[in-house]
Amino acid sequence: MSYEYEGTVSTSATPADVWHLWSDVGSWHCWDPAVQGVALEGHFAEGAAGTLTLTGNIHAPFVLEIVEPGARFLDRVTIGELVVYIDHMVKATADGAEVTVRTAVSGPNAEELGPVVAADTPKALEALIGLAEQKS
Template sequence: MTHIASATATSTAAPEAFFTKWADMATWPEWNGDTEWVTLDGPFVQGATGTLKPKGGPKTSFVVAELTDRSFVDVSKLFGARLTFDHRIVTGEQTTVSVSISIDGPLAFFWTKILGGDLAKSVQADLDSLVTFAEAVRA
């Protein structure tokens, strides 16, 4: 598996606020600048499937590969590769949220060249924007 990028942010929002935003996939474009639209084929549960349309790219199917009270992992299917977004939450005095993006498969090198740079540039900004929206959930 090839690591593409990671980001971390702290927040005063409760972990549930992040899960509320992740579960409401239709609103992802509000905080994720790379996403045109997202649909989920049913409830936000482990094993759920959906489709997303990155800006400037083809629509892509994905699966919610892991969902716990502290993690959310979605895996997008690309031709010859799998793109994984691993979201983690750690609680303490504040909530720490992290996302790590990786890719695997026989064409991972190709997709890393095509997508890797843009994902690396946007991951921190998207996470910071998510924090802003999550903090507004409790308001």
């Protein structure tokens, strides 16, 4: 069972401004309404692991599967029996940047729970872009 969601937004912010927020896990709660806090062991790099504290005081382990500085990171989050891959991509455009987030959820009841997991993505993208544009 699986579920997929993708959201893309354009911004006048630079890819570097977006990347700065993504790579600073201490700021995630500022732009992602589902995140209350993040603890990362080590640097923001492939293989680094940590714990997300999500709304409702849910503690979910995560691993940075792919980190391409300035362009992309993919994290794997485990919530009970669900496995959630969130792929974050930013690329330069003539007017700033294009930001895409793809969420893939697998496991029992993924079709039902996936929309719940991805529900805050549009709000998170809007808040991320707002903060990134303030930095520009």
